[in-house]
Amino acid sequence: MARIIVVTSGKGGVGKTTTSAAFAMGLAERGLKTVVIDFDVGLRNLDLIMGCERRVVFDFVNVINGDAKVGQALIKDKRNPNLFVLPASQTRDKDALTVEGVGRVLQELGKEFEYIVCDSPAGIERGATMAMYFADDAIVVSNPEVSSVRDSDRMIGILASKSRRAEQNQEGIREYLLVTRYSPERVERGEMLALEDVQEILSLDLIGVIPESPSVLNSSNAGVPVILDRDSSAGQAYSDMVSRYLGDELPHRFLDVEKKGLFGRLFGG
Amino acid sequence: MSDQSVRADAAVSFDMKAGQFTLPTLVLRDLDTAALDEFLAQQVARLPAFFNQAPVAIDLSMLPSREQFDELPMIVGMLRGHGMIPLGVRGASEQQRKQALALELALMPNGRKVAVKPAQPAPHALPKCAEALIVDKPVRSGQRIYADAGDLIITAGVGSGAEVMAEGHIHAYGPLRGRAMAGVSGNIDARIFCRELGAELVSIAGRYRVSENLETRYRGRAVQISLNGDALKFEML
Numbered sequence: 001m002a003r004i005i006v007v008t009s010g011k012g013g014v015g016k017t018t019t020s021a022a023f024a025m026g027l028a029e030r031g032l033k034t035v036v037i038d039f040d041v042g043l044r045n046l047d048l049i050m051g052c053e054r055r056v057v058f059d060f061v062n063v064i065n066g067d068a069k070v071g072q073a074l075i076k077d078k079r080n081p082n083l084f085v086l087p088a089s090q091t092r093d094k095d096a097l098t099v100e101g102v103g104r105v106l107q108e109l110g111k112e113f114e115y116i117v118c119d120s121p122a123g124i125e126r127g128a129t130m131a132m133y134f135a136d137d138a139i140v141v142s143n144p145e146v147s148s149v150r151d152s153d154r155m156i157g158i159l160a161s162k163s164r165r166a167e168q169n170q171e172g173i174r175e176y177l178l179v180t181r182y183s184p185e186r187v188e189r190g191e192m193l194a195l196e197d198v199q200e201i202l203s204l205d206l207i208g209v210i211p212e213s214p215s216v217l218n219s220s221n222a223g224v225p226v227i228l229d230r231d232s233s234a235g236q237a238y239s240d241m242v243s244r245y246l247g248d249e250l251p252h253r254f255l256d257v258e259k260k261g262l263f264g265r266l267f268g269g
Numbered sequence: 270m271s272d273q274s275v276r277a278d279a280a281v282s283f284d285m286k287a288g289q290f291t292l293p294t295l296v297l298r299d300l301d302t303a304a305l306d307e308f309l310a311q312q313v314a315r316l317p318a319f320f321n322q323a324p325v326a327i328d329l330s331m332l333p334s335r336e337q338f339d340e341l342p343m344i345v346g347m348l349r350g351h352g353m354i355p356l357g358v359r360g361a362s363e364q365q366r367k368q369a370l371a372l373e374l375a376l377m378p379n380g381r382k383v384a385v386k387p388a389q390p391a392p393h394a395l396p397k398c399a400e401a402l403i404v405d406k407p408v409r410s411g412q413r414i415y416a417d418a419g420d421l422i423i424t425a426g427v428g429s430g431a432e433v434m435a436e437g438h439i440h441a442y443g444p445l446r447g448r449a450m451a452g453v454s455g456n457i458d459a460r461i462f463c464r465e466l467g468a469e470l471v472s473i474a475g476r477y478r479v480s481e482n483l484e485t486r487y488r489g490r491a492v493q494i495s496l497n498g499d500a501l502k503f504e505m506l
Contacts, residue, residue: 150430151410153409153411153429153430154410154430157409157410157411161412201426201446203425203426
């Protein structure tokens with residue numbers, strides 16, 4: 001049975017879809033058969049970030065309703081044969097998701113895949129609770145900013161109480177913190193929460209720090225998961241994060257203000 | 270399979286267990302329903318979250334008459350109107366029990382004799398060594414912890430947006446960032462002890478103060494909060 005990972009946050013716009021795409025691609029690159037599912041029914045984005053928006057025929061809701069088989073809805077990634085995408089419906093909304101339906105689809109996917117990444121929508125209502133219900137692991141994404149941190153705290157509380165594991169008194173979901181859009185310059189100026197502050201408030205294992213980087217927007221415009229931009233700091237940080245998830249202990253990079261040399265200052269970057 | 274039958278076995282999907290609950294009890298001394306309505310409105314306004322959907326019992330033992338009285342259905346409706354859920358009566362006479370049955374109210378076991386005094390009906394006397402609820406995991410935003418039998422001891426942090434409540438004292442050893450309410454049923458002797466005060470709201474027996482009105486010198490420090498008459502008293506620990 002596959003390992004199910006939910007990428008969630010509470011707050012919107014912090015980087016869940018960016019992370020889901022990069023994380024799933026990272027696992028696939030390491031030879032692990034992975035599927036990434038968009039749970040944001042009605043406001044789908046994962047297909048855009050993955051660059052497969054022009055190949056969507058059937059979606060998650062079609063499969064739940066029995067209009068299509070899982071195999072018909074899955075979109076194979078053109079860059080990596082280990083990676084598949086299950087897009088969300090754009091014409092329906094989250095009421096179309098049911099626990100039984102989602103459970104059935106996950107069970108079927110679990111026979112074929114080693115990892116199932118669930119891209120959660122923002123909020124704490126049905127879409128988000130469905131995405132996390134069956135999870136074994138959770139990546140809680142947070143910006144180093146007060147409202148995002150508080151929303152993440154709320155989400156962590158919900159993960160501990162509303163998941164299937166919690167309801168059945170099993171071992172809880174393994175939670176990881178991912179801090180995104182981190183800017184050491186702004187931290188130094190006192191404009192942004194420092195990593196230590198976020199960790200102190202949320203008390204979770206830190207799986208990665210993704211620096212603020214223009215490459216994220218460039219990648220999403222191109223429909224490419226940012227982890228494939230090997231030169232970018234964000235891409236490299238995501239790669240580190242995948243390694244840590246799989247058990248490697250790596251130090252966290254991009255935490256300190258870069259001292260730019262003459263060339264750096266002349267040519268930006 | 271005699272006394273074994275009540276315990277759950279793998280194939281059975283339910284359990285009958287002994288539960289213990291502390292219920293706020295409305296002690297009726299007369300049938301002045303207008304005054305009662307006003308009194309309930311005041312109680313609910315002081316502690317809205319506490320009384321919302323709260324199970325309550327009605328104690329009839331102090332009523333002058335042991336006869337049935339017409340006001341009982343109205344009183345039950347009134348409690349419901351204020352958001353409470355009346356579960357049962359106690360101290361009822363034979364005739365009053367029949368009334369309670371008709372209203373589908375349970376018969377609660379008779380407690381200790383309630384002393385006659387012009388005090389609020391909610392119980393506020395704590396046993397000497399109250400049972401403490403110990404919480405050692407962080408209390409997350411949006412979560413609520415309620416120690417209904419006495420003190421609350423929290424060794425991890427209380428997040429912003431979380432609520433911790435106790436009938437007795439609250440001892441917070443981690444950063445206290447959410448709401449802390451001690452002595453919720455009216456125990457004026459309850460106190461709040463914390464190592465790092467950052468609470469959004471603190472309250473003892475309903476008297477509260479919000480973070481904005483907290484003196485700067487107490488922020489982030491180890492503080493003891495108690496009730497002095499009607500005002501909260503803050504002291505460094």
